[in-house]
Amino acid sequence: MDSARNALLFESNRAVTEEESYFAKFALAIDLFTHTWSLSVEVQFYLLIPFVFLLAKTCLSDEYHMYYYTLLGSFSYLFSTFFCSEMESFNFMFARVWQFMTGMIVFEISEIIKFKEETKNEKFPMDSNAQETQSNQENMWKFCLLLIIGMAVIIVYPHEIPAKILRPFFTITTGTLMIFSRNNSFLSFPLLTYIGDISYSLYLLHWPIYAYWKLELSDGEIWNLELFEAILASFLLAILSYELYEKWYLKLSERTIAILCLILFFVVYLVIRKDDIDECMYPPANSSRLDGLSDDIPTTFEEAARINRKYVLNEVRNMKPPTCIYETIQGPNGWCSHTGLDKENGKYKIMIIGNSWAPNHGQLIYQECGSKAKSILQGSIGGCDPLVAERYNLDFCIENIRYFEKRIEEEQPDYVFLLTRFIDAGEPFSPNVTKTENDSIYIKMKRQLKIYLKSIKYKIFVMNQIPQTRSDRQAEIVNALRNGTNLAKFDKSFIHRRPFYARQRYDKLIEECEKCIQIDYNPLFWNTTTHTWRFYDEKNCGISYLTPGNHLTFHGLELIRPIYRDICTGL
Known part of the structure; x- marks a missing residue:
C-alpha cells in the first residue's frame, strides 16, 4: 500500500535499503508497483523541463541550444557518478537529467538533419544525387546494424559490466539509433x-502479470510454458490498451484529459484507502487489544477472512511500533528508541534485539514493560540472528553481530529480550556430531551469548523456537474451517521448516546460562489433541496467529501477551 501511494504521488517507490530488500520477500513477495519508479522520475522531470526549455528559448539563440543541453547533461552525469551512491544515481531525478538531456539533444540533431534535407531537396528537386543518397543510406544501415549487434553482445555478455559504463552506453547508442531511424527502412519497419x-x-x-506468474505459476522455475503465456498476455493487453485507450485519450481536449486524470486519481485514491474505509465501517470492538477484538463478540468466517487479509496487507506497517523513533531508516528493522517513558522514575534499561521478530514484539513489550522502564532500545537486522551467522547472508550478518555487541556494551542494559526466528540455528548437526555441546553452531551461539552477558546487569529473556510456516497457507485457513477440512492434516501442511535442531540448541543454551530465562510459545501453539502445531484461532473462525512472512499477527501477539505480562510484572 505504501508503494501504491508513492506511485500515485509520483514519488520513487524503489527499494533502497537492506531492510526493504528483506521485507520484499514477505507475503506477496513482489511489489506490483515496482516499475513505476521510472514514471516517478519522469513526471518529476516534466515539472522541471518547462524551466529548462524556457531558459533556452529566452536566453539563447537556436544554435546554442544543443550545447546548453549537453552542458546540463554533463553536469548531471558527473553529479550522478561522483556525488551519488549507486542507488541515489538510479532513483534521484537530478542524477537522471543527463538521460533526458540526451533525448533533447537527439531531437535537436534530428531537426538539424531534417532542415538540411529539406533545404537540399529544394536546391536539387530532380534528385541528381540519387546515387550519393543511396550510398549514404547503405552506410547508415551498416552503422545501425553495428550498433544493434554491439548492444546485443553487451546484453548476453556473461560478466557484470559497471553501471557507470552500461547506462551511458545504452542511452547514447539508443539516441544514435533514433537519429538514424528517420530514413532507415529497417528501423522504420512498420512492425518495429x-x-x-x-x-x-x-x-x-507486463510487471503485474509477471508478478502473478512468479507467485502462482512458476513453481520455483526460471521459465515454463506459463511464462510464455504470460508474455503473450502482456503483449495482447498492451495492444488493447494502445488501441482502445491511448489512441482515444490522445484525441481528447486538454480540459477533458485534465478531468479524466482527476477522476482516475480519485478512483485510485479510494482503492488505496480501502482498508482505512473498512476501518471506519468496522471499528475495533476493543481498543485496548492490538487486534481490536472482544471476547464477548463471536467472529464470523467473513470477518476472519477480512482480518487475515488485513494482516497480509499491513504486515510491515504493523511491525513498526508507533512509540519508537528510528535512528536512520524508517523501520521496521534497524535501531530505534521508544518514547513516552518516565526517565526519572523508571527503574530499568531494557533492550529488545533480534531479527525481524524484535520489532514484531516491540509494541507488546512496550505496553507491558513500559511502566517500569526508563529506556527501551530496540535493534534488529532482517534475516540475521544476533547469536550466529553460519551460511545465510554471512558477511552482512557477521558485521551486524559485531554491531549488536557494540550497542549492548554502550547501553549496559538491565534486561534484554532476545527474539529471533531461527535461521542457521535450525541447520542439522554435522554427521559426526551426536551431542549438542559438540555442535559447531551451538558453540558459536554460546560464545556470542557470553559476550552479550558481560554487559547485561540482570537477565536476558531468550525466545525458544517454533516452526517456520508456508507463506501460501494462511489464505486457506478460513475455507479449511468452513469446509470441515481434516485439521490435523491441514496443520501439517502448514509447516515449512521444523524447529527440532533449533530447539535442541536453544534448550542447551538456556540450560547452561544463569542469566537466561526461556520464553516458550510451544504450549500455546501445540495442539495436544491432534499433536500438531496450530497457528490459527479455531474458535474465532480461523483468525491467523502468523502472517505469510512468519511474524505474529496482532491476534497472535494477544495470545502471547500473558507471557510478557508475567515477565514484566516480575521485574
Missing part, C-alpha cells in the same frame, strides 16, 4: 514501429 507504439503500455502492464 508498432512495437514502439505499444511499448509504454507493455512497460506498465
